[in-house]
Each structure stands twice: as C-alpha cells, then as structure tokens.
Amino acid sequence: MLEVKCFATLGKYTPVGGKLEYRPNITVKDLLRELNIDERDVKVVFVNGVYSTFDTPLRDGDRVGIFPAIGGG
Amino acid sequence: MERLLRINTNTGESEFLDVPEEFVSLGGRALTSRIIKKEVPANAHPLGKHNKLVIAPGLLTGTPVANSGRISVGGKSPLTGGIKESNSGGTFSQKMAKLGIKAIILEDKPEKVSGSRIIYVSKDGVRLEDAPGLSGKGTYERAKMLFETYGKDVGLMLIGPAGEGLRLASSIQFTDPKGRPARAAGRGGLGAVMGSKGIGAIVIDPKGGDGVNIADLNAFKDAAKRWIEILKSHPVTSSGLPSYGTAILINIINEAGALPTKNFRYGRFDKAGEVSGEKMVEIIKNRGGVVKEGCHPGCIIQCSQAYVDEKGEYITSGFEYETIWALGPNTTIDNLDHLAMLDRLCDDLGLDTIEMGNTIAVAMDAGLLPWGDGEAAINLLKRIYNPEDYLGKIIGNGAAFAGKAFGVERVPVVKGQSLPAYDPRSVKGVGVTYATTPMGADHTAGYAVCQNILKVGGDIDPLKKQGNIEVSKNLQIATAAIDSIGFCLFVAFAVLDTEGAMDTIARLLSAKSGKEITVDQIVELGINVLKDELLFNVDAGFTKSHDRLPEFFENEPLPPHNTVWDFSVDELQQAKVL
Structure with missing residues (x-):
C-alpha cells in the first residue's frame, strides 16, 4: 500500500482515503500517470519526506506528497 | 523634493531637512540601518533617550510599480540588544512617499511618559497631540478613533497596550487598505521603542502631497510593465499565494x-x-x-x-x-x-x-x-x-x-x-540564516526554504550541510536589497526563477532616480546594509559565539529525518559579509 496525498491545486487528485494499492517496480512518474496528474503541474514530490525526481522508484509502504509550485513565508 | 523629518519626542520640536548626499541613494532598510549605525550609540539603552525609531519607505515606494509599498522600521531592539529592521505592509509607506518624506526619525524621549500621544503629519507640517482616550485601548479601537478624528484617507502606524507597557515582544501595527491594523512590523520589540517615546500613533495625511518624482517616466513605464509580466508569469506569485x-x-x-x-x-x-x-x-x-x-x-x-x-x-x-x-x-x-x-x-x-x-x-x-x-x-x-x-x-x-x-x-x-x-535541523539553509543574520532568528532575512524545500531558485539538500552557508549568505544580501527598494519579499520567488529580472529592477531604479544603476550596484547596496548592521552589533558587544542555536538542536535528533544541527560557529562565519 502507498500513502498518497496531493495538495493545494492538485488536492482533487488525492486517492480515496489517501491510500493506493502498491504495484512492484513503479516510479513517481507511473504514480502521477495513474492519478491522471499532468507532470507539468507538479513542482515538488516528497517520498518519505525526501525531495524526489519523477524517476524515483517507490517501495511498498512509502508516503508520497505531491505539490504544485508553492511559496510563502 | 524629498526631505527627512526629525521629531524630538521630548521637546515636541520637529524639523523638515534636506536629504544629505550620503542618504540620497538609500531607502527602506538601507536608510534605517545607516541612520541607526550613524546616530545611535551601540551601547544605548533601547528604551532610553539615545535610541531612535526610524521609519522609511523603500526606494521605489510611492511609484506605481507593483508590490513596492513596503515600509522599514529601524532602531536598536529591546528584544535582541542589536540593530533591528522590521518590515511591514499597509498603506502608511505610500502615503509617506506621497508627502515626499524619505524618513521619519523619532528622537529623545519625554522625562515622564504619561499616556499616548499622537503625531499628525500632513503637507502643512507636524502636530504632536495628547490623546488621553487612546491609552490602554487595543489597536482596532485606536484605529477606529483615529479614523473618526482624522478622516478615512489617512494611514496609521500604531502600538497597542503591549508597546505602551514597553513589552519586549511588542509590534508596531499598520493599517491596511480597509483600515484594519492587521499589518505588523512585528519582530524585535520596536513597539516598545515607540512606547518609550510616549508615541501611541503616527497619523499620515497624504492630502495635497506632491507625489513621487520619476526622472524618466517612459523608461519607468516600460520596466514596470515587464515587472508585472514577471510576477504574473510565475506560478507562486500568480497562483499559489493568491489562492491559499x-x-x-x-x-x-x-x-x-x-x-x-x-x-x-x-x-x-x-x-x-x-x-x-x-x-x-x-x-x-x-x-x-x-x-x-x-x-x-x-x-x-x-x-x-x-x-x-x-x-x-x-x-x-x-x-x-x-x-x-x-x-x-x-x-x-x-x-x-x-x-x-x-x-x-x-x-x-x-x-x-x-x-x-x-x-x-x-x-x-x-x-x-x-x-x-x-x-x-x-x-x-x-x-x-x-x-x-x-x-x-x-x-x-x-x-x-x-x-x-x-x-x-x-x-x-x-x-x-x-x-x-x-x-533548522531539517532546513539547514534557513538555520544558517537564523544563526548569522544581525536580526536574531529571522526567516525573512535569508529565506533558503526556497532552495531547500520549495525548489525555487535552485535545489540544495535541506538535510546536509553542503551549499547551505553559501545560499544563506547570497539570500541575506539579496533580501537586504529588496527591503531597501520597498518591494514585498515575495517578489523574490519570481525574481529567482526569471532570467533578467534583476535587470528589470535595475531599470526601474535607474528610471526613477535618473542615474544609471546596475545589478552589481544593487548587490553592493545589499552588502553595505549588512555591513552597517553587523558593525553595529559588534559595537553593541556581539561576537561569533552569539551566532548559535540553542544546544538542544545539537543534541536532539528531529524526527522523521533524525537530523541534528551540526554547523560549528566558525563554519557559520562564512555566511556573513564581514
């Protein structure tokens, strides 16, 4: 199982209950495709709190946070 | 014609003065910090008569260019014992600029402070008025009373009961376009400096003011148009911040x-x-x-x-x-x-x-x-x-x-x-800023959260030391310049990611002043601000051993990454321009 949350303008793409079935050998890119998120709308992806690229492989139990461009302070 | 306004809060005398040559090219934080460095003894008691409170709009404030209406308030901080520039939004700054006032300098203090007084500034001059009804009231009530007395078009800078009571955490509040005192020069206890001088509010009335002079209007308009494009085309400034x-x-x-x-x-x-x-x-x-x-x-x-x-x-x-x-x-x-x-x-x-x-x-x-x-x-x-x-x-x-x-x-x-x-254990770049900025722990002074987390203006690992000293140093310089120009710091999100954005700022400054100002000179402006501030702090008794986070950050790993603060004080000195 993956724990997946999408935030801000991407919030609507969060899967039901924030969980998604894990499939072996998938990457962040595959996950975005599965969620129907356009890669161009994604600025930052955290996997277990670590900044990751679209090629980062995912492991069972990972926590993934997907963000558009964000700023504040 | 721009002027300085000096007000003696003891005698009640005030004077409009020509701007000395050495201050002409300064504004906002550059001006408040220069005046404090030059005129306030570093060992002055922050609530004593030798401290001053300096209020200055930025170099571009009062012009129509977008997001240029910020104000700098400076003094020796009663909270940190060092120099302070606290920055705010609100309408006060642009109204000050409209009256052609480059800085207001509150000097001295009354022998005895009894209740709050009001300073009313208009094109006709300055009035220092008793306002016994203001004392003890919150800023919302104060603002309501002041707008009733002086009209709704004035801008207000005011303290509340905390500043009046000389509390070290007190802010100076500014009214927003809807008249609410919800914008704050929050940090460093400058509200207590204002309170120590027996001033409860400054009312600025822009009516009849000459406005700001722009030397080359066509060049300015051209650069200002490009500036809007820069802010409107970056996703953070055009979409993220307004939406949430x-x-x-x-x-x-x-x-x-x-x-x-x-x-x-x-x-x-x-x-x-x-x-x-x-x-x-x-x-x-x-x-x-x-x-x-x-x-x-x-x-x-x-x-x-x-x-x-x-x-x-x-x-x-x-x-x-x-x-x-x-x-x-x-x-x-x-x-x-x-x-x-x-x-x-x-x-x-x-x-x-x-x-x-x-x-x-x-x-x-x-x-x-x-x-x-x-x-x-x-x-x-x-x-x-x-x-x-x-x-x-x-x-x-x-x-x-x-x-x-x-x-x-x-x-x-x-x-x-x-x-x-x-x-700071897991956003090390901003931790470097907390430790080394002359302001005391302050994120705005060098917001490496951009590169560490948000991936704006670069990508530097927030959990490791590498690159974080350099990024904090560069951001501290850039921020000091932005605070001097009068821009909202959030323009930096777009500026960091846009090729040529600094040139646009240089074009705006050149067109406004009529003198050629280069990107290098903007960087130099930022460096000089930091030098003034760091030198003041050295004179006030600060040493490198003050550039330290509390020791629990070194000893306690922070979950989930289990990081600790691991920069030595000597390593951190590289983040300072001196």
Missing part, C-alpha cells in the same frame, strides 16, 4: 518533516491538515469571508485574506503561515478559529505573533497551561491588556524572558528572538 495565502506552506513543510511541533520536538504535526491553507480557504469560502486581498494598493500577489467567524463577522486578516504555525503546530492547538482569535489578539495588543506562539509553547512546557488548549491560550494573552497583571507582563516579554521566569531550558531563540516556522 502563505499558509499554503503548512502541508509542504509538514511533508518535508520540518514543521516544528510541540516546541520543536517533532518535524511533523498529525493535525497539520486542520490548520493548513487549504482548510483556511475552505472555511473562509463557507462562511463568506474574503479569500484574497492585498496589504497595500498596487499589490498584484494578494496573499492576504479576511477570516470570519461562523456568523460571517470579521476576526482577522494577514493570517499568515508563521502565525498559524507559531500559535498552532508549535503549541499543538489544532483549531483554526482559536488560532484566528489568537492572531486577532496579537494584532490588537500589538504583539509579534511568532514571538507569542513560541512564548505560549514555553509556558506550556512550564506547565502553565495544557498543550493544545486554545481557549487557555486565548485567556493567557488577554491578561496582557491589564497593565497590573504580572503574568501578562512576563508573557508580553517573549520566549527568552518567559523561559527564564519559568525555569524552562527548552527556549528556541537566537540573540533573544524566537525561531520562525522551519526546524
């Missing part, structure tokens, strides 16, 4: 494992979603509040809002990420209505929200009130209205003072000023 306000950061800092929780014990708050920007906007929309508005005319980013209660009645605006974090995750209060009320109380009392959130967390660590109890926190802050309440006096003095009063070791401050909303 600065509280959009709650979720991303939490996911990054760097949201300081329960007085900096954890990097994640399990109720973060309840106090996020997304949640705030949902509540505002359901209740009929205002999702986006600007803090000054000409703002096209619009990160502010009006938060309302269940009946749709206004509670607060400028409900910032820092405020929500300090009073929320840091104290484990997870109810946005309680947080909005705490923000309102801080604005009304005239207190820095970051300092108050940390102070409440310290009080919770001392067992004065339960963790996460919003109503108890509200009741605690309300005690500060009563000048006879000694617990209120302790709380109003901020986290360092309260920690000593309560015997708490865990006090997250640098140079006496509370840490902002990013744990």
Whole structure:
C-alpha cells in the first residue's frame, strides 16, 4: 500500500482515503500517470519526506506528497 | 523634493531637512540601518533617550510599480540588544512617499511618559497631540478613533497596550487598505521603542502631497510593465499565494518533516491538515469571508485574506503561515478559529505573533497551561491588556524572558528572538540564516526554504550541510536589497526563477532616480546594509559565539529525518559579509 496525498491545486487528485494499492517496480512518474496528474503541474514530490525526481522508484509502504509550485513565508 | 523629518519626542520640536548626499541613494532598510549605525550609540539603552525609531519607505515606494509599498522600521531592539529592521505592509509607506518624506526619525524621549500621544503629519507640517482616550485601548479601537478624528484617507502606524507597557515582544501595527491594523512590523520589540517615546500613533495625511518624482517616466513605464509580466508569469506569485495565502506552506513543510511541533520536538504535526491553507480557504469560502486581498494598493500577489467567524463577522486578516504555525503546530492547538482569535489578539495588543506562539509553547512546557488548549491560550494573552497583571507582563516579554521566569531550558531563540516556522535541523539553509543574520532568528532575512524545500531558485539538500552557508549568505544580501527598494519579499520567488529580472529592477531604479544603476550596484547596496548592521552589533558587544542555536538542536535528533544541527560557529562565519 502507498500513502498518497496531493495538495493545494492538485488536492482533487488525492486517492480515496489517501491510500493506493502498491504495484512492484513503479516510479513517481507511473504514480502521477495513474492519478491522471499532468507532470507539468507538479513542482515538488516528497517520498518519505525526501525531495524526489519523477524517476524515483517507490517501495511498498512509502508516503508520497505531491505539490504544485508553492511559496510563502 | 524629498526631505527627512526629525521629531524630538521630548521637546515636541520637529524639523523638515534636506536629504544629505550620503542618504540620497538609500531607502527602506538601507536608510534605517545607516541612520541607526550613524546616530545611535551601540551601547544605548533601547528604551532610553539615545535610541531612535526610524521609519522609511523603500526606494521605489510611492511609484506605481507593483508590490513596492513596503515600509522599514529601524532602531536598536529591546528584544535582541542589536540593530533591528522590521518590515511591514499597509498603506502608511505610500502615503509617506506621497508627502515626499524619505524618513521619519523619532528622537529623545519625554522625562515622564504619561499616556499616548499622537503625531499628525500632513503637507502643512507636524502636530504632536495628547490623546488621553487612546491609552490602554487595543489597536482596532485606536484605529477606529483615529479614523473618526482624522478622516478615512489617512494611514496609521500604531502600538497597542503591549508597546505602551514597553513589552519586549511588542509590534508596531499598520493599517491596511480597509483600515484594519492587521499589518505588523512585528519582530524585535520596536513597539516598545515607540512606547518609550510616549508615541501611541503616527497619523499620515497624504492630502495635497506632491507625489513621487520619476526622472524618466517612459523608461519607468516600460520596466514596470515587464515587472508585472514577471510576477504574473510565475506560478507562486500568480497562483499559489493568491489562492491559499502563505499558509499554503503548512502541508509542504509538514511533508518535508520540518514543521516544528510541540516546541520543536517533532518535524511533523498529525493535525497539520486542520490548520493548513487549504482548510483556511475552505472555511473562509463557507462562511463568506474574503479569500484574497492585498496589504497595500498596487499589490498584484494578494496573499492576504479576511477570516470570519461562523456568523460571517470579521476576526482577522494577514493570517499568515508563521502565525498559524507559531500559535498552532508549535503549541499543538489544532483549531483554526482559536488560532484566528489568537492572531486577532496579537494584532490588537500589538504583539509579534511568532514571538507569542513560541512564548505560549514555553509556558506550556512550564506547565502553565495544557498543550493544545486554545481557549487557555486565548485567556493567557488577554491578561496582557491589564497593565497590573504580572503574568501578562512576563508573557508580553517573549520566549527568552518567559523561559527564564519559568525555569524552562527548552527556549528556541537566537540573540533573544524566537525561531520562525522551519526546524533548522531539517532546513539547514534557513538555520544558517537564523544563526548569522544581525536580526536574531529571522526567516525573512535569508529565506533558503526556497532552495531547500520549495525548489525555487535552485535545489540544495535541506538535510546536509553542503551549499547551505553559501545560499544563506547570497539570500541575506539579496533580501537586504529588496527591503531597501520597498518591494514585498515575495517578489523574490519570481525574481529567482526569471532570467533578467534583476535587470528589470535595475531599470526601474535607474528610471526613477535618473542615474544609471546596475545589478552589481544593487548587490553592493545589499552588502553595505549588512555591513552597517553587523558593525553595529559588534559595537553593541556581539561576537561569533552569539551566532548559535540553542544546544538542544545539537543534541536532539528531529524526527522523521533524525537530523541534528551540526554547523560549528566558525563554519557559520562564512555566511556573513564581514
């Protein structure tokens, strides 16, 4: 199982209950495709709190946070 | 013709003066820090007659260029004992610029301060007036009374009961375009400096002012048009900030494992979603509040809002990420209505929200009130209205003072000023800024959160040391320049990512002044600001050993990344321009 949350303008793409079935050998890119998120709308992806690229492989139990461009302070 | 306005708060005399050559090319923070460096003895008591309070619009303030209406307030800080520039939005700055006043300098202090006086500034001159009715009142009531007396077109700079009571955490509040005193020069206790001089409010009346002179109007218009394109084409300044306000950061800092929780014990708050920007906007929309508005005319980013209660009645605006974090995750209060009320109380009392959130967390660590109890926190802050309440006096003095009063070791401050909303163990770039900026712990002074977390303007690992000294140093220089120009710091998100944006700023400055100003000169301006500030602090007794985070950051690993603060004081010196 993956724990997946999408935030801000991407919030609507969060899967039901924030969980998604894990499939072996998938990457962040595959996950975005599965969620129907356009890669161009994604600025930052955290996997277990670590900044990751679209090629980062995912492991069972990972926590993934997907963000558009964000700023504040 | 620009002038300086010096006001002696003891004799009541005031004088408009020509701007000396050495100040002509300075504005905002560059001007406040230069005047403090030059005119205030570094060993002066911050609440004594030798300290000064300097108020200066930026170099481009008063022109039509977008997001240029910020104001700098400077003095020797009673909180840190060092130099301070505290920056705010609101309408005051542009109205000052319209009257052609480059800086107001409050000097001396009355032998005896009895109640608050008002300074009224218009094109016809300056009046110092007694205002016995103002004393003891909150800033919302004060603003209402002052608008009734002086008309709705004036701009207000005012303190509340905290500043009047000389509390170390007191802010100076500014009114926004809707007349609400919700914008703050919050940090460093400058409200107490104003209070020490017996000044409760400055009223600026722009009527009949000559406005700002632009030397080459066509070149200026051309550059200003490009400037709007830059801000409108970056996703942060065009979409992220207006849609969710600065509280959009709650979720991303939490996911990054760097949201300081329960007085900096954890990097994640399990109720973060309840106090996020997304949640705030949902509540505002359901209740009929205002999702986006600007803090000054000409703002096209619009990160502010009006938060309302269940009946749709206004509670607060400028409900910032820092405020929500300090009073929320840091104290484990997870109810946005309680947080909005705490923000309102801080604005009304005239207190820095970051300092108050940390102070409440310290009080919770001392067992004065339960963790996460919003109503108890509200009741605690309300005690500060009563000048006879000694617990209120302790709380109003901020986290360092309260920690000593309560015997708490865990006090997250640098140079006496509370840490902002990013744990330095897991956002090391901004940790370098906390440790080394002349301001005391301050995120705005060098916001490496950009490169560490948000991936704006570069990509530097937040969990490792590499590259974080350099990025903090460069950002401290750039920020000092932006604060001197009068731009809102949030323009930096777009500037960092846009090729040629610095050239556009140079073109704006050149067209305004009629003198060729290069990008290198803008960088030089930033470096010189920092030099003034660092030299003042050296004279005030600061050494490299003050560039240190509290030791628990070195000893306690922060979950989830289990990082510790591992820069030595000697390594950190590389982040300073001196």
